Amino acid sequence: MRDVSVIGVGQTPVGEHWDRSLRDLAVEAIAEARRDAGVDRVDALYVGNMLSGELAGQENVATLVADAAGLLPKEALKIEAACASGGAVLRAAYLAVACGAHDYVLAVGVEKMTDVLTDGVTAALALAADADYEAAHGITFAALNAILMRRYMHEHRASHEDFAPFSINAHRNAALNPRAMYRQPITVEDFIRSPIVADPINILDSAGISDGAAALLVCPASEARRARRPPVRITGSACATDTLGLAERTDPLVWQAVADSARLACGQAKLKPKDIDLFELHDAFTIVSVLSLEACGFADRGSALKLAAEGRIALEGDIPICTLGGLKGRGHPVGASGTYQLVETALQLRGEAGPAQVKGASIGMAQSVGGSGSVAVTHILQV
Amino acid sequence: MELPRYHRLRGPYYRLEGRACPGCSRRFFPPRSVCPSCKSGGLRPFAFCGRATLYSWSHVLQPARGFASMAPYTVGMVRLEEGPLVSAQLADADGVELAVGMPLEMVTRKIRDADEHGYIVYGYKFRPLLMATRPRP
Numbered sequence: 001m002r003d004v005s006v007i008g009v010g011q012t013p014v015g016e017h018w019d020r021s022l023r024d025l026a027v028e029a030i031a032e033a034r035r036d037a038g039v040d041r042v043d044a045l046y047v048g049n050m051l052s053g054e055l056a057g058q059e060n061v062a063t064l065v066a067d068a069a070g071l072l073p074k075e076a077l078k079i080e081a082a083c084a085s086g087g088a089v090l091r092a093a094y095l096a097v098a099c100g101a102h103d104y105v106l107a108v109g110v111e112k113m114t115d116v117l118t119d120g121v122t123a124a125l126a127l128a129a130d131a132d133y134e135a136a137h138g139i140t141f142a143a144l145n146a147i148l149m150r151r152y153m154h155e156h157r158a159s160h161e162d163f164a165p166f167s168i169n170a171h172r173n174a175a176l177n178p179r180a181m182y183r184q185p186i187t188v189e190d191f192i193r194s195p196i197v198a199d200p201i202n203i204l205d206s207a208g209i210s211d212g213a214a215a216l217l218v219c220p221a222s223e224a225r226r227a228r229r230p231p232v233r234i235t236g237s238a239c240a241t242d243t244l245g246l247a248e249r250t251d252p253l254v255w256q257a258v259a260d261s262a263r264l265a266c267g268q269a270k271l272k273p274k275d276i277d278l279f280e281l282h283d284a285f286t287i288v289s290v291l292s293l294e295a296c297g298f299a300d301r302g303s304a305l306k307l308a309a310e311g312r313i314a315l316e317g318d319i320p321i322c323t324l325g326g327l328k329g330r331g332h333p334v335g336a337s338g339t340y341q342l343v344e345t346a347l348q349l350r351g352e353a354g355p356a357q358v359k360g361a362s363i364g365m366a367q368s369v370g371g372s373g374s375v376a377v378t379h380i381l382q383v
Numbered sequence: 384m385e386l387p388r389y390h391r392l393r394g395p396y397y398r399l400e401g402r403a404c405p406g407c408s409r410r411f412f413p414p415r416s417v418c419p420s421c422k423s424g425g426l427r428p429f430a431f432c433g434r435a436t437l438y439s440w441s442h443v444l445q446p447a448r449g450f451a452s453m454a455p456y457t458v459g460m461v462r463l464e465e466g467p468l469v470s471a472q473l474a475d476a477d478g479v480e481l482a483v484g485m486p487l488e489m490v491t492r493k494i495r496d497a498d499e500h501g502y503i504v505y506g507y508k509f510r511p512l513l514m515a516t517r518p519r520p
Contacts, residue, residue: 138494
């Protein structure tokens, strides 16, 4: 296996892009990543996307993007792993380069969600759940996470307000990111007063529906010096799975796929959680941040709320998370979110995160989660 | 829901039929073909008794398409007496103070609005045991 580096990154602003299609967004992110690298060569294009069939009436989406971006007749494939599609697409590109099948591979994550009304998007997102035993019963994604959150509050005697620091941290960091969707800081009072989606989960617990695309160009580490910008090495890449149905786990509050993918990625990079300088986690709901920090070994079971309350997840804390806003603050274009996390991690490690820069960051972890913890992809990036 | 799919689901949906592993005697709902514990195949049909306790729940205010007329409705995870956790809607929960661990029983109810195919999908829900919701005399 060859070592692999990220040599170019690109991203569109995240938002409600009424005048732009999936095609437009993907092309913009790809063009920016190629300009950033200053390298023309592309051997293959992998497209991370979850819902183009459902929300845009369009499959065969990798060919569509390759065509629109002027990359024909190169290999182009769609990679889908629910909301982890963005992590999975970099993993596919990493594997293709590491094994020697290709040298220069573009991984782009793209999602166009705002063409469809909220009830349609809610139904589409539920496609990542078990169709017969969760979605068909009207159990939405917010509801699955709400069930987890209430149980967590019961087992650890926590209140809903205890989850506020995660949302406040995400918004504070998003305010420093010009590409983020929700750039207004929020207070505990805003969090408490926010309208309920599926109790106890409210709007400010939940990452918002949005459009966006982010892209990374990867190549063998031995050739990465050709690039215009400092290369970022991929030192860990791992994917793990758990039961599709949330109820079928021995303990639904233990996110084993998240734990396994982090352990495998850290093992490959020969690192421990305490070595990580920043962690882009999958904060689709505040409870997911809590369960991910505990599963990955940054907090003992039942103690992630304390970690947040003590400010240790902030930019100046010992384990900064969602440094450019996370899914909550940047916005969550589902199949693209994992690639945004990776682009942001690369920018942090290159020292290009502007006012959100984590000082001295040299090791970053990005983790993309699909379903209710049923698939997780974790990458470790280093400079 | 497509008619053949609904037809395939009638055992689990109407009668709470799952599977039992002959190797390690674990019981599963929904039905599985391979036991995740001991990896045996050949799992046998097993009908659950329908008694359960409440693990956790949520009131859904933002329903998915197909559930608008039922909103707000209550969903939960319940622990079947024989072991498995199951996700389901809770029935007859209006005005009932729900609590972790409260006893429930399975009932067969309408699951969602009639869809474009025009028929109504019925299946299991869980309701608080009547005895548990009535004030003691």
